[in-house]
Amino acid sequence: MSRKKENLFLFSVDLEDVRLRVHKGLSYRPRVEEMIEYYLDFLNKYQAKATFFTVGDIPKYYPSLINMLVEEGHEVACHSHKHLPITSQTSKEFRDDLLLNMESLYTAGAKELIGYRAPTYSLTKDTPWVFEVLTDLGFRYSSSVLPAQNLLYGWKDFGENPRKMNANLWEIPVSLRKGSFFKVPFSGGVYFRFLPFYFIKRSFDFHYQKNRAVTSYFHPYDIDVDQERFMHPEINNNWMYNQLMYFNRKKVFTRLHKIMKLYDSKIITYKSFVEGIDNE
Numbered sequence: 001m002s003r004k005k006e007n008l009f010l011f012s013v014d015l016e017d018v019r020l021r022v023h024k025g026l027s028y029r030p031r032v033e034e035m036i037e038y039y040l041d042f043l044n045k046y047q048a049k050a051t052f053f054t055v056g057d058i059p060k061y062y063p064s065l066i067n068m069l070v071e072e073g074h075e076v077a078c079h080s081h082k083h084l085p086i087t088s089q090t091s092k093e094f095r096d097d098l099l100l101n102m103e104s105l106y107t108a109g110a111k112e113l114i115g116y117r118a119p120t121y122s123l124t125k126d127t128p129w130v131f132e133v134l135t136d137l138g139f140r141y142s143s144s145v146l147p148a149q150n151l152l153y154g155w156k157d158f159g160e161n162p163r164k165m166n167a168n169l170w171e172i173p174v175s176l177r178k179g180s181f182f183k184v185p186f187s188g189g190v191y192f193r194f195l196p197f198y199f200i201k202r203s204f205d206f207h208y209q210k211n212r213a214v215t216s217y218f219h220p221y222d223i224d225v226d227q228e229r230f231m232h233p234e235i236n237n238n239w240m241y242n243q244l245m246y247f248n249r250k251k252v253f254t255r256l257h258k259i260m261k262l263y264d265s266k267i268i269t270y271k272s273f274v275e276g277i278d279n280e
């Protein structure tokens with residue numbers, strides 16, 4: 001049976017604290033809790049539940065955050081313990097890191113960890129063993145592939161629809177839209193802030209016309225208009241790119257509300273999306 005037409009928006013936050021990955025980062029103010037409150041205000045306005053892909057060190061610095069998300073009915077999922085790209089790890093290192101991530105989140109109050117997102121979408125065709133490890137540890141889905149050639153990572157021929165990688169595990173690739181030069185993940189992070197709104201809108205149009213759910217990847221810093229200036233991690237000390245990391249943060253919620261209004265989008269967790277496609 002095919003899914004009834006709804007404009008699904010898989011809303012997710014990569015719950016991490018960038019301070020912990022920059023030089024002398026703890027000298028900057030902690031901002032994560034306040035930013036999560038803003039995301040929850042947004043979600044509550046639409047009575048929606050979202051997925052929070054969480055790094056293992058979050059509970060250490062924000063001990064009540066996981067419990068709060070669970071109590072409010074959101075999905076907590078894994079985003080690695082140390083936030084290293086998968087491509088730099090062996091299968092064993094990946095597994096050990098993920099076990100630490102799980103232990104940290106379960107100890108902090110997570111109930112059922114079935115979802116995983118790789119740091120910086122670093123799951124590529126060169127790391128297919130990831131799916132075996134995830135399945136072995138009880139995961140039901142991953143959302144870790146950027147299905148195009150990209151400057152950093154990318155899995156060019158993966159395809160843009162969710163794909164079942166084995167009997168138990170789905171990969172839900174990030175939504176892309178073709179720009180002038182290459183395909184871009186328009187629905188989160190820097191791209192959602194930087195691209196002109198008409199491009200974002202056309203991208204949502206394109207996916208919803210095909211009856212495809214739009215995935216997303218927001219971060220606490222994406223909406224933080226008061227964060228101190230520092231060089232963000234994982235951008236090779238690129239000054240230009242760092243400017244973009246701060247660009248247009250104040251517009252994120254305005255744009256999100258516009259999207260919600262334009263399409264009457266329905267925000268759901270990745271977990272409920274997977275349950276839905278498993279029953280089709």
Ligand SMILES: [Zn+2]
Binds near residue numbers: 120
């Ligand atoms: Zn991340």
